[in-house]
Amino acid sequence: MKFGISMFSTATGMPPHLAAQKAEQLGFESFFVSEHSHIPVSTDFPIGDEVPLIYKSMYDPFVAMAAAASVTSTIKLGTAICILPQHNPINCAKSLATIDQISGGRVVFGIGAGWNPPEMEHHGVRFSDRFSVTQESVEVMKVFWSEEEAAFHGKHFDIQPSWMWPKPVQSPYPELSLAGAGPNILNRAVKIAGGWMPVFAMQWHDSMVGKQTPLETLGEDQQTLRRLEAEMGKPKTIISAMGLPPTPQYIDYLLEHDVERMILTAPNDETSACADTIDQYALAISAYR
Structure with missing residues (x-):
């Protein structure tokens, strides 16, 4: 199993390029940054009474990834996650292809459909449309990444034959992973992305439905993934597990279930404190290398 680091990169925490550099020096396989473009004052935060400051002040993920690419050479660089329906898919495809070129083919694109209705609506997307917009956005990006003349005709996007370079270094396109929970997430992960990025709950309660995934259902979820892959003729879905600490209990459980990647969240602390956590x-994962 591979190990990655994720962080909410902000101006008050360790700069993302330094955190990525630190993670690479310590042998981590991947480094991820999160995204919220803004937080409307009317936001109803789903996992607390108040929206934390870090949600209101995140760096642009693509700029952070490009900065990290400039000071690293081997570590994969990704989003965990990018709220895809808030982006123009052509611009998004261009940004990620550029980063993949600059980094020598190290992009991992973790995506989500979003949870915040007013934030989504400020981007001109109806909250009820977010999943269909996400699916079409991925399809548009794949076409622009892989075709010399890209065209797409769907419900949300109608694009006439167009040219766009650069293409990603990774062929036909970078690794894609869909974050989320709920009854439809596995079907969407297989169909849209080929990867699943669940946030696992260590202690499950009913208020987490649709937000996090019960850890004890991982075996059942994997059986569902195998069935869906066979039905759709898709390759094995890559699982990147989030939300768990690096204790032997959880690492061994993920290994037993053949999880491909464990992503550990670094705190939004100043540089020395964040570096200490990394x-x-x-040290915690050293026995599993």
Whole structure:
């Protein structure tokens, strides 16, 4: 199993390029940044009474990834996650292809459909349309990444034959992973992305439905993934597990279930404190390298 680091990159925490550099030096396979373009004051935060400051002040993920690419050479660089329906898919395809070129083919694109209705609506997307917009956006991006003349005709996007370079270094396109929970997420992950990025709950309660995934259902979820892959003629879905600490209990459980990647969240602390946490994570996983 591979190990990655994720962080909410902001101006008050360790700069993302330094965190990525630190993670690479310690042998982590991947480094991820999160995204919220803004947080409307009217937001109803689903997992607390108040929206934390870090949600209101995240760096642009693509700029952060490009900065990290400039000071690293081997670590994969990704989003965990990019709220895709808030982006123009042509611009998004261009940005990620550029980063994939700059980094030498190290992009991992973790995507989500979003949870915040007013934030989504400020981007001109109806909240009820977010999943269909996400699916079409992925389809548009794949076409622009892989075809010399790209065209797409769907419900949300109607694009006449067009040219766009650069193409990604990774062929036909970078690794894609869909984050989310709920009854339809596995079908969407297989159909749209080829990867699933669940946030696992260590202690499950009913209020987490649709937000996080019960850890104890992982075996059942994998059986469902295998069935869906066979039905759709898709390759094995890559699982990137989030939300768990790097203790032997959880690492062994993920290994037993053949999970491909464990992503550990670094705190939004100043540089020395965040670096210390990444050091501690590296020590905790050293026996599993």
